[in-house]
Amino acid sequence: MPIRVPMWAKISAGLVLAVVLLGFAGLKATSSKFGPLVQPHGTTYYGGDGPKIASVPCKSESEIRSAIARVHAQFDHYAGPRLQAFEQRAAHQKGLPPLRVDTLYVITEDDQMRDGKTVLFIGLKSDCVSTVFSFPARLYLELMSPSAKSGEG
Numbered sequence: 001m002p003i004r005v006p007m008w009a010k011i012s013a014g015l016v017l018a019v020v021l022l023g024f025a026g027l028k029a030t031s032s033k034f035g036p037l038v039q040p041h042g043t044t045y046y047g048g049d050g051p052k053i054a055s056v057p058c059k060s061e062s063e064i065r066s067a068i069a070r071v072h073a074q075f076d077h078y079a080g081p082r083l084q085a086f087e088q089r090a091a092h093q094k095g096l097p098p099l100r101v102d103t104l105y106v107i108t109e110d111d112q113m114r115d116g117k118t119v120l121f122i123g124l125k126s127d128c129v130s131t132v133f134s135f136p137a138r139l140y141l142e143l144m145s146p147s148a149k150s151g152e153g
């Protein structure tokens with residue numbers, strides 16, 4: 001004769017089994033977060049365990065100007081109201097975001113790499129390089145004001 005188990009005992013056993021399995025699954029999920037998550041597109045580190053990134057040394061405006069002189073570069077210099085006007089034209093004409101810099105050097109040509117097809121933007125904030133990027137020269141020419149003077153190098 002089979003043993004009859006009350007219904008509440010079956011439900012309780014099922015719930016206990018479910019809680020135990022969920023506990024194991026939760027433990028497995030949290031324990032895998034203690035190490036880095038390696039994926040095809042990169043590695044994600046948790047809790048600041050990643051590789052230490054060395055801070056980039058500050059390049060001052062004087063260092064930038066001496067580098068510009070070494071490569072005999074032609075450049076445009078923007079600061080103060082002239083920089084604000086340039087940023088406003090860039091935002092209005094091309095929808096570009098503000099650069100958030102105090103001084104901007106635009107290298108238009110040099111002995112080593114600029115051939116007139118691209119320009120190099122070097123932005124400084126608090127006398128330290130904060131932004132460097134390249135831009136097609138034709139777009140830069142569209143943004144220049146008629147009074148902008150090139151070739152200050």
